[in-house]
Amino acid sequence: METYGCQMNFSDSEIVASILFDKGYFSTEEITQADIIFINTCSIRDNAEQRVKKRLQQFRSYKKRNPALIIGLLGCMADRIKTVLLEEEQLLDVISGPDSYRDLPRLLEQVESGQPGVNTLLSMEETYADITPVRLGSNGISAFISIMRGCENYCSYCVVPSTRGRERSRETGSIIHEAQDLFSRGYREITLLGQNVNSYRWTEEEEEVNFAKLLIRIARIDSLLRIRFATSHPKDISDELLEAIAAHPNICKSIHLPVQSGSSRVLELMNRKYSREQYMERVDAIRRIIPGCAISTDIITGFCNEAEEDHRETLSLMEWIGFDYAFMFNYSERPQTLAAETLDDNIPQEVKERRLKEVIDLQQKLSYQRNSEDLHQVFEVLVEGESKRSGDQFMGRNSQNKVVVFPKKRSKPGDYVRVKIHQCTSATLLGKIID
Ligand code: SAH
Ligand code: SF4
Numbered sequence: 001m002e003t004y005g006c007q008m009n010f011s012d013s014e015i016v017a018s019i020l021f022d023k024g025y026f027s028t029e030e031i032t033q034a035d036i037i038f039i040n041t042c043s044i045r046d047n048a049e050q051r052v053k054k055r056l057q058q059f060r061s062y063k064k065r066n067p068a069l070i071i072g073l074l075g076c077m078a079d080r081i082k083t084v085l086l087e088e089e090q091l092l093d094v095i096s097g098p099d100s101y102r103d104l105p106r107l108l109e110q111v112e113s114g115q116p117g118v119n120t121l122l123s124m125e126e127t128y129a130d131i132t133p134v135r136l137g138s139n140g141i142s143a144f145i146s147i148m149r150g151c152e153n154y155c156s157y158c159v160v161p162s163t164r165g166r167e168r169s170r171e172t173g174s175i176i177h178e179a180q181d182l183f184s185r186g187y188r189e190i191t192l193l194g195q196n197v198n199s200y201r202w203t204e205e206e207e208e209v210n211f212a213k214l215l216i217r218i219a220r221i222d223s224l225l226r227i228r229f230a231t232s233h234p235k236d237i238s239d240e241l242l243e244a245i246a247a248h249p250n251i252c253k254s255i256h257l258p259v260q261s262g263s264s265r266v267l268e269l270m271n272r273k274y275s276r277e278q279y280m281e282r283v284d285a286i287r288r289i290i291p292g293c294a295i296s297t298d299i300i301t302g303f304c305n306e307a308e309e310d311h312r313e314t315l316s317l318m319e320w321i322g323f324d325y326a327f328m329f330n331y332s333e334r335p336q337t338l339a340a341e342t343l344d345d346n347i348p349q350e351v352k353e354r355r356l357k358e359v360i361d362l363q364q365k366l367s368y369q370r371n372s373e374d375l376h377q378v379f380e381v382l383v384e385g386e387s388k389r390s391g392d393q394f395m396g397r398n399s400q401n402k403v404v405v406f407p408k409k410r411s412k413p414g415d416y417v418r419v420k421i422h423q424c425t426s427a428t429l430l431g432k433i434i435d
């Protein structure tokens with residue numbers, strides 16, 4: 001199985017693996033040995049889809065060598081291009097959307113009887129709450145837990161509401177149980193996933209559990225279990241949530257708060273439901289309630305009608321906030337979105353690219369500045385494993401989600417160590433364990 005796209009998709013691949021392992025299938029690292037190849041796909045930008053299509057062409061050669069090979073496409077591209085892919089390409093045997101993974105064993109049986117297996121129906125209820133994911137490629141320390149599915153925010157540029165359907169929360173008890181189980185198996189860090197975790201809501205025994213309450217319940221499992229979460233929508237990140245983060249040392253001091261643009265005019269066109277000023281007010285609240293909290297973001301450049309002045313407002317907002325980290329993208333028009341239907345994708349490619357470069361260059365400078373502020377400070381770091389560059393060094397993260405690299409010195413993965421920082425780049429902190 002290969003996975004493209006976001007953390008939610010990665011988490012879904014672990015659910016798919018669990019469903020198939022239960023039916024007696026097992027996985028292989030060697031693709032040429034596989035009888036079935038699944039590719040879990042992403043539609044978020046055009047280049048994400050192009051990568052998947054290229055990969056499918058490579059699968060074609062495997063199928064020539066082994067005509068019995070079954071190829072399945074899962075995830076966010078499934079519904080959008082099922083007819084094209086089935087009829088024109090004649091490569092795929094199985095197509096399954098994000099809510100129909102329980103149906104995969106039946107779809108595979110259908111293939112054995114000579115018919116392609118297709119199910120891309122979206123559901124109002126499916127949360128896979130009872131399925132224990134098989135941890136794929138895990139370091140044994142950090143794991144994802146999906147707490148909700150779908151999205152109903154309808155940002156005008158975004159395909160997710162149409163690929164993943166209605167927003168629904170997963171039952172609280174099953175989330176707590178999964179977290180407890182991971183902790184007892186040695187995991188020390190979990191990341192709760194949803195497109196907008198702030199709107200998590202589950203009612204049980206007349207009590208409503210919102211996201212802040214869910215976080216507190218998980219934080220109480222054990223002080224050695226770290227909790228992260230993504231993604232927070234700026235329009236509904238509440239003080240109650242910020243206070244819960246501040247009050248629990250094991251809830252990490254790092255918030256991913258995608259801003260998308262620094263211009264209120266563009267934010268309105270994007271249907272983000274907050275203004276530049278409202279975003280700044282939330283950042284002030286984070287700084288006031290959780291001192292030392294890292295803030296990361298997502299930015300789209302060259303959205304429809306974005307004037308040079310709007311772009312400069314994005315740059316000035318970035319400077320004002322001093323984001324620790326950012327994911328930055330050129331706008332890519334997606335079919336069946338509000339923007340594709342009602343707005344003109346009118347910023348020339350070279351202007352989009354120049355603006356993106358300015359945003360990336362500025363962020364690089366800001367990340368370096370933020371990391372420099374950490375010099376000579378001591379952080380508690382959860383050891384994840386060996387650093388990529390050297391077998392003598394470990395890598396881990398601090399509460400602010402920054403990667404820290406340091407000499408091993410009697411520590412092992414899963415330990416918490418105190419590291420004093422003596423050097424940094426824009427991406428990494430370097431330090432030494434202190435006793
Ligand atoms: N639910 C999350 C984001 C999910 S998609 C949120 O609301 O923040 C991850 C990021 O991809 C988005 O934050 C956005 O910056 C980017 N993105 C989404 N659609 C895009 C598009 N059509 N073109 C370019 N970037 C896009
Ligand atoms: Fe897309 Fe907006 Fe939903 Fe995020 S909140 S997934 S950007 S529609």
Ligand code: F3S
Nearest residue numbers: 005006042043044076
């Ligand atoms: Fe994720 Fe891509 Fe789908 S970002 S939700 S896999 S469109």
